[in-house]
Amino acid sequence: xxxxxxxxxxxxxxxxxxxxxxxxxxxxxxxxxxxxxxxxxxxxxxxxxxxxxxxxxxxxxxxxxxxxxxxxxxxxxxxxxxxxxxxxxxxxxxxxxxxxxxxxxxxxxxxxxxxxxxxxxxxxxxxxxxxxxxxxxxxxxxxxxxxxxxxxxxxxxxxxxxxxxxxxxxxxxxxxxxxxxxxxxxxxxxxxxxxxxxxxxxxxxxxxxxxxxxxxxxxxxxxxxxxxxxxxxxxxxxxxxxxxxxxxxxxxxxxxxxxxxxxxxxxxxxxxxxxxxxxxxxxxxxxxxxxxxxxxxxxxxxxxxxxxxxxxxxxxxxxxxxxxxxxxxxxxxxxxxxxxxxxxxxxxxxxxxxxxxxxxxxxxxxxxxxxxxxxxxxxxxxxxxxxxxxxx
Amino acid sequence: xxxxxxxxxxxxxxxxxxxxxxxxxxxxxxxxxxxxxxxxxxxxxxxxxxxxxxxxxxxxxxxxxxxxxxxxxxxxxxxxxxxxxxxxxxxxxxxxxxxxxxxxxxxxxxxxxxxxxxxxxxxxxxxxxxxxxxxxxxxxxxxxxxxxxxxxxxxxxxxxxxxxxxxxxxxxxxxxxxxxxxxxxxxxxxxxxxxxxxxxxxxxxxxxxxxxxxxxxxxxxxxxxxxxxxxxxxxxxxxxxxxxxxxxxxxxxxxxxxxxxxxxxxxxxxxxxxxxxxxxxxxxxxxxxxxxxxxxxxxxxxxxxxxxxxxxxxxxxxxxxxxxxxxxxxxxxxxxxxxxxxxxxxxxxxxxxxxxxxxxxxxxxxxxxxxxxxxxxxxxxxxxxxxxxxxxxxxxxxxxxxxxxxxxxxxxxxxxxxxxxxxxxxxxxxxxxxxxxxxxxxxxxxxxxxxxxxxxxxxxxxxxxxxxxxxxxxxxxxxxxxxxxxxxxxxxxxxxxxxxx
Numbered sequence: 036x037x038x039x040x041x042x043x044x045x046x047x048x049x050x051x052x053x054x055x056x057x058x059x060x061x062x063x064x065x066x067x068x069x070x071x072x073x074x075x076x077x078x079x080x081x082x083x084x085x086x087x088x089x090x091x092x093x094x095x096x097x098x099x100x101x102x103x104x105x106x107x108x109x110x111x112x113x114x115x116x117x118x119x120x121x122x123x124x125x126x127x128x129x130x131x132x133x134x135x136x137x138x139x140x141x142x143x144x145x146x147x148x149x150x151x152x153x154x155x156x157x158x159x160x161x162x163x164x165x166x167x168x169x170x171x172x173x174x175x176x177x178x179x180x181x182x183x184x185x186x187x188x189x190x191x192x193x194x195x196x197x198x199x200x201x202x203x204x205x206x207x208x209x210x211x212x213x214x215x216x217x218x219x220x221x222x223x224x225x226x227x228x229x230x231x232x233x234x235x236x237x238x239x240x241x242x243x244x245x246x247x248x249x250x251x252x253x254x255x256x257x258x259x260x261x262x263x264x265x266x267x268x269x270x271x272x273x274x275x276x277x278x279x280x281x282x283x284x285x286x287x288x289x290x291x292x293x294x295x296x297x298x299x300x301x302x303x304x305x306x307x308x309x310x311x312x313x314x315x316x317x318x319x320x321x322x323x324x325x326x327x328x329x330x331x332x333x334x335x336x337x338x339x340x341x342x343x344x345x346x347x348x349x350x351x352x353x354x355x356x357x358x359x360x361x362x363x364x365x366x367x368x369x370x371x372x373x374x375x376x377x378x379x380x381x382x383x384x385x386x387x388x389x390x391x392x393x394x395x396x397x398x399x400x401x402x403x404x405x406x407x408x409x410x411x412x413x414x415x416x417x418x419x420x421x422x423x424x425x426x427x
Numbered sequence: 428x429x430x431x432x433x434x435x436x437x438x439x440x441x442x443x444x445x446x447x448x449x450x451x452x453x454x455x456x457x458x459x460x461x462x463x464x465x466x467x468x469x470x471x472x473x474x475x476x477x478x479x480x481x482x483x484x485x486x487x488x489x490x491x492x493x494x495x496x497x498x499x500x501x502x503x504x505x506x507x508x509x510x511x512x513x514x515x516x517x518x519x520x521x522x523x524x525x526x527x528x529x530x531x532x533x534x535x536x537x538x539x540x541x542x543x544x545x546x547x548x549x550x551x552x553x554x555x556x557x558x559x560x561x562x563x564x565x566x567x568x569x570x571x572x573x574x575x576x577x578x579x580x581x582x583x584x585x586x587x588x589x590x591x592x593x594x595x596x597x598x599x600x601x602x603x604x605x606x607x608x609x610x611x612x613x614x615x616x617x618x619x620x621x622x623x624x625x626x627x628x629x630x631x632x633x634x635x636x637x638x639x640x641x642x643x644x645x646x647x648x649x650x651x652x653x654x655x656x657x658x659x660x661x662x663x664x665x666x667x668x669x670x671x672x673x674x675x676x677x678x679x680x681x682x683x684x685x686x687x688x689x690x691x692x693x694x695x696x697x698x699x700x701x702x703x704x705x706x707x708x709x710x711x712x713x714x715x716x717x718x719x720x721x722x723x724x725x726x727x728x729x730x731x732x733x734x735x736x737x738x739x740x741x742x743x744x745x746x747x748x749x750x751x752x753x754x755x756x757x758x759x760x761x762x763x764x765x766x767x768x769x770x771x772x773x774x775x776x777x778x779x780x781x782x783x784x785x786x787x788x789x790x791x792x793x794x795x796x797x798x799x800x801x802x803x804x805x806x807x808x809x810x811x812x813x814x815x816x817x818x819x820x821x822x823x824x825x826x827x828x829x830x831x832x833x834x835x836x837x838x839x840x841x842x843x844x845x846x847x848x849x850x851x852x853x854x855x856x857x858x859x860x861x862x863x864x865x866x867x868x869x870x871x872x873x874x875x876x877x878x879x880x881x882x883x884x885x886x887x888x889x890x891x892x893x894x895x896x897x898x899x900x901x902x903x904x905x906x907x908x909x910x911x912x913x914x915x916x917x918x919x920x921x922x923x924x925x926x927x928x
Contacts, residue, residue, distance in 0.1 A: 135637065135657065136645060138827050154652055157834065183817025184830075185838040197839050199815070204841070207848035212914060219901050219918050220844065223894045227923045230837035231784075238841040291824060296626045296638060297585075346636060348629040353637070385657070 053171065053407035054365060056161065056285040057273060057320075057333040058188060060145075061313065063293035064137065065337035066351060067358030068388065069301035070110045070310055071124050071371065075103035078378035082343045086301055086351065095302070100124070104371045107301065109310040112318035116362050120369035121321065123425055125397055127356040127373050129339060129390035131418075135353040137294070140338035145187035147395060149417030156416075160398065161285050162192035163414045168407055170194065172282025175240035179276075180287040181269040188287055195285075196237045201272040202250035206242045217242075248279040259322035260315070266290040267316040274323045277331070284406075290316075293337060297348040321362060332405045335360040336394065342386050343378055356388035359397060365405050367427050396421045473777050476501060476770055478887040482928040483736055484508065484768055485565035486572070487793025490884055492565065505768055508566035509605060509761050519562035522805070526550045529593060533619075533681035536590045542675065543586045548821075551582070551593055552810035555820040559792045560800070570604045570764055571596075572788075573735045575821065576828030577728070578615045578647060580624045582821035588623030591672075591681060592821065595620035608728070608758035609719035612647060616715055617683035619672035625826065628671045630664060632691035640664030642826045648718035650727035659698055665691040666702070666710040719758065725750045729763070735831060736767045738776030739783050745775040782889070782927035784833045787816035789928075790843060794850055794920055797885045799864030808856025816842045840921075847920035851913045862909050865916060874907050875899070881919045890924030898922065 073079050074090030074097070088107045091099040096108030104126065106113055116122035131150040134140045139155065142148070146156035147163075161178065170177055170193075177194030180186050181201070189195040198204050206213055217239060224235030253275045261267040269288045276283060290313055299306045317335070324331060340357030356376070361368065374391040376382045382389065399420035402411035411420070473479065480501055481493040496504045507514065523529055528536060528547040540547050559568050578600065582592040599618045603611035615621050616639075622628045625639035640663040644655050655663075669690030673679040685708040694704040700717060702710055718724055729749035733741045752759075752766040766772060785793065791813060794800070802809060813819040817839070823829045830836070849855050851865075872880045878899035882890040898918045905911050919925060 133657070135660070136641060136651070138825055139645075139651060183815075183839065183842070184835055190834060195838065199817075205845075206841070207845040207854070208852060208914070208917065209910070215901060216914065216918060219897055220921055223897050223922050224840070230833065231840060231923055231926065234838045234840045238839075238844075242841065296636060297629060346629065347631060347634045348626070348636075 052330070053284070054330040054332040054363060054405040055277060055283050056401070056406055057270075057331055058161070058285065058287045059313075059317075059333060059335035059360075060141075060186065060188070060287065060289045061293050061335060061337040062137070062141065062289055062291045063295075063337070064140075064339050064341055064353050065293035065357070066295065066299065066301065066306065066341040066354075067126070067337070068340065068343070069107055069299070069306060070314075071100070071126055071358045072097065072105050072107050073103060073126075073375070073378065074105050076375070076378050078380075082378050082380075084345055086299060086345045086349065088301055100371055103375070106314075107307075107310070109302075109307040110314045112311075112314040113360070115318045116321040117369055119321075121362055121364060121366055122317075123361040123366050123368040124371045125359040125361065125373065125392055125423075125425065126371055127376055127388055127390060128336075128359045128392040128394055128397065129356045131390070131393055131395075133355050133384060133387070133390075135339070137338060137353075142187050144336075144338050144394065146190075147398075147415045147418070151417070157187075158191040159186070159188040160414045161188050161287075162190060162195070164402055164406060164408055164411070165192045165194070165284060167413070168409070170282070171284055173240070175237050176244055176281070177283065178285040178287070179241075179245075179283060180289075181265075181272065182287070182289055186287050186289070189285065192285075193233070194237055196234060196241055198241065198245060200268075201245050201248070201276065204241065204245050206246070244281055245276065248276055248281070250275055255319065255323040256327065257322040257325050259319040261319040261323075262312050262315045264312060266312055267319065270316050270320045271323075274320055277324070277329050278327065295341070296346065296350040296352060299345075299350045317360070317362060330364065330405075332361065332363040332365060332401055334398070334401065335362075340388055343383060343388060344386060354387040355384050356390040359394065361397070361401070361425055363405070365426050367424060372423065372425065392423065393418070393421075396423050397425055400425050473782070473889075475888065476773050476777075478889070479773055479777065480504070480768065481887060482889070483773075484569060486559040486562075486568050487789060487796040488885075488887060488928070489796050490887070493887055501770065505566070505765060508564065509765055511564035511567040511605075514563045516563045519558050519564070522557040522561060523554055525805075526554055529554055529597070531593070533590060533594055536593060537675055537680065540590065543589065545583075545589070547593055548582050548589055549807065549810065551596060552820045553806045556792070556806040556809050556813075559788075560795045560806070566764070567601075567604065569736070570760075571600055573732065574600045574604050574611065576823070576831070577731065578611075578621065579823055579826050579828035580620045580821075581824050584824065585623050587628075588620055591618065591620035591623055594618070594681060596821075603760075605761040605764065606759075608753075608760055608763075609716065611760070612719050613712070613715050615647065616643065616667070616711065617670070619681045619683075622670065622672055627667060630668050630670065631689040632665075632668050635661065635664040635668055635691065637661060637664045640667060643715075644718065646826055646828075648724040648727070649721060650723060653723050653727070655698060662695045663697045663714055665693070665695050666697065666706075666714050670708070670711055725753050729753060732763065733767045733772065733776070736764065737772055738780030739831075739833065740780060741776050742779045745772050748772055748775075781833075783831075784836055784926055785928055786829065786831065786836055787818040787843070787846070788813055788820070788829075790926070791816070791846055791850070794847060794885075795858070798851065798860045798868070798916065800850070801859050801861055801864075802857055803859065804857030806857065809858050812846075812855050816846055840926075843926065844917075844921040848917040851917045851920070860913075860916075865909070865912050869912055869915070874902060877902050877907075877912070877915055878919065881916050882924075885916070885919055886925050886928075889928065890919065890922055894922045894924050895919075 072088045080087045091097045091105050097105040098111050098114045099105045142155040147160040148155040180197045182197050183199050185197045261271040273286045336359040341351035341354040376389040395415040395418045399411040402408040404426040477496045482488045528550045595618050599614040626636045627639045630636040641660045645651050669686045673682050673684050695702045730746045756762045868884045869880050878895045882895045902915050
């Protein structure tokens with residue numbers, strides 16, 4: 036008895052003009068310099084040394100973007116949405132504080148902690164956003180993370196639950212007694228305070244909504260081919276749920292393991308393999324939803340970039356400024372948006388690419404122009420946003 | 428080979444250890460309805476410190492443990508648990524003995540499995556589950572789990588570190604879990620496992636790698652709000668340059684080794700302390716000592732430990748008691764744990780803190796202990812399946828360790844419902860709850876008392892009466908059967924009250 040609510044709110048003819056946010060977190064400090072390579076910066080090759088990626092003229096498969104930046108060979112699939120004007124790279128972007136700690140950096144980013152705050156906040160910026168706008172649907176399942184634990188981005192959010200593998204999400208036990216057992220759980224959890232009480236309401240509703248989606252046998256559109264593995268499978272599951280009409284407002288999908296201190300391999304090693312998975316997954320998601328009428332904005336980022344100079348282990352230590360990736364029909368893409376600070380030693384911030392675009396400026400515009408936020412100011416406390424024109 | 432906990436537990440006489448006569452009749456009556464000693468269900472159970480201890484000082488509550496605490500007395504029971512080497516532990520020892528990799532030297536591990544084999548990694552995960560389920564040294568396991576999180580190493584993060592983890596668990600965490608904090612800290616810093624995990628082995632003069640230098644202050648000692656700066660991170664990292672271990676092709680592989688050629692002998696300043704040049708290996712040791720006795724370390728680690736054992740976000744008065752013992756004993760962890768579980772600390776925490784949410788591992792291990800789970804694959808499936816609820820042993824990726832907060836774990840309830848229901852119905856790989864074990868728990872009571880009996884067996888008195896009554900209502904409409912018994916146990920396990928301890 037799945038009770039799937041097919042939304043009239045999203046889609047080409049929908050009433051409320053709001054995108055679902057797909058937030059891809061590249062955890063571990065992804066080296067954006069090896070994905071969107073500043074090959075035209077005169078200091079790049081010398082400062083990156085043995086890990087520098089040659090530009091397009093080398094014939095290595097890099098794809099030129101604008102004469103200054105290119106996609107490295109493993110990032111080349113991103114050129115599909117880029118060429119359609121639907122993928123925007125925001126470079127030398129990042130957080131306001133130069134923390135080099137992964138978890139401190141992630142938490143501050145995800146909770147949009149003000150720069151001057153000694154301790155990070157405990158509520159995600161998306162949580163604040165969802166708190167301030169009407170749900171698209173019934174409100175019990177508004178946001179998912181494809182993980183065992185809810186990320187900070189969604190901590191405290193109404194109607195947010197983690198579902199690690201949506202295709203296997205189901206109510207356990209014998210079918211004959213399932214309804215009765217569900218009712219026992221619903222009754223026991225109803226008086227519970229947060230987080231367990233609301234989590235149970237969301238879980239019981241998600242069992243209907245997500246449990247009613249036909250994941251197996253799903254055929255992506257437009258020849259989209261998702262890579263195997265958890266990230267490709269995760270974006271595929273998100274596309275399946277959106278096409279099934281679920282009223283989701285945010286999905287967080289992680290791709291972990293970018294902490295390449297040792298043996299990074301940006302051209303054909305570990306990093307290159309992971310970047311290939313990332314790029315092909317985004318390409319597949321783009322093609323799959325192309326012309327579907329489903330409104331989405333995908334934002335992919337890491338907590339910080341990596342240091343320009345490699346260490347002696349053929350890796351790079353934690354850095355600062357980095358590339359962000361925005362994708363969707365409402366994104367003013369097909370270009371690299373940057374206020375490039377340059378890689379000359381005098382322009383670096385403690386040896387790192389500096390941050391010249393605050394990620395909160397990017398997200399403020401996304402929230403207001405694509406996610407239906409009437410005023411994104413409170414989502415990013417202590418920050419006065421500058422409009423960058425990342426959206427159409 | 429199969430393992431079933433209860434029969435082993437009850438076979439051991441405690442008389443010789445505690446000098447306290449054991450009431451065997453009471454023990455064999457553990458399955459009787461709640462007697463006069465049974466705590467009333469509901470929050471009142473919070474005042475019953477025997478019950479609190481049975482939940483907090485173990486990897487999972489059992490009625491047998493509660494009986495042990497009641498008959499021995501809390502202080503005597505804790506004292507026994509704090510001397511684990513004196514506790515006979517045939518079930519766990521027997522299990523461990525069948526996995527030779529767990530006690531192998533690093534050269535032997537390398538010779539038998541090669542560098543990258545996953546087999547010894549899984550052995551240790553299986554042994555982790557087995558010890559948690561079977562061991563009589565429950566408090567040791569609880570403390571070991573704390574230190575594994577505090578000094579987290581992801582067992583599978585690096586290929587070069589895989590084998591080291593077996594030595595890390597044995598020679599660092601278990602060796603010092605109830606020893607001195609500074610010894611534990613130094614052992615961690617010198618361990619090849621931590622070195623490979625946080626890149627200590629590539630931290631060399633002229634290109635200091637800051638990974639370990641940052642975490643030793645942020646996570647291991649001072650805390651994230653500690654009084655250090657980015658410059659301190661850079662400087663302390665220089666202190667540890669040249670700290671590495673013998674590589675496989677070298678003499679004494681895996682042993683700590685100071686490589687002077689890679690060390691930065693220049694002067695350094697950390698937290699305002701100036702180190703003149705030429706210090707060598709002593710630079711790092713001096714830093715570890717400074718951090719081990721730093722007031723911020725005592726505060727941070729005491730707060731975290733009492734939060735682990737006695738109550739989330741403990742009151743300052745409870746933390747101060749731990750700090751006082753730390754100062755008086757020079758960081759003797761045995762005495763610190765004793766104080767964290769003392770009546771005074773437990774009462775301070777009970778008065779001001781909420782019950783804690785069981786982490787998924789605690790939740791699952793507890794069910795196995797309470798329901799007499801039997802393994803047909805030496806807990807291999809059990810170890811792997813914890814991945815689905817987010818807490819497979821030893822594989823938390825970031826150095827901060829598995830979280831221990833309501834906020835972190837409180838958003839996924841269906842994962843717990845599914846784990847419990849599938850475990851009880853034989854749907855988890857390699858695990859079974861035999862009908863005989865379930866019948867022993869609840870088969871002999873009249874149907875109208877079944878939910879109450881199960882709640883007492885599985886959680887003492889901590890599940891609120893209204894929830895027990897709701898499960899009883901489900902039972903009440905059905906003729907008794909093994910399946911009803913299983914459904915009832917699964918619903919008790921899925922109840923809100925069971926999630927807390």
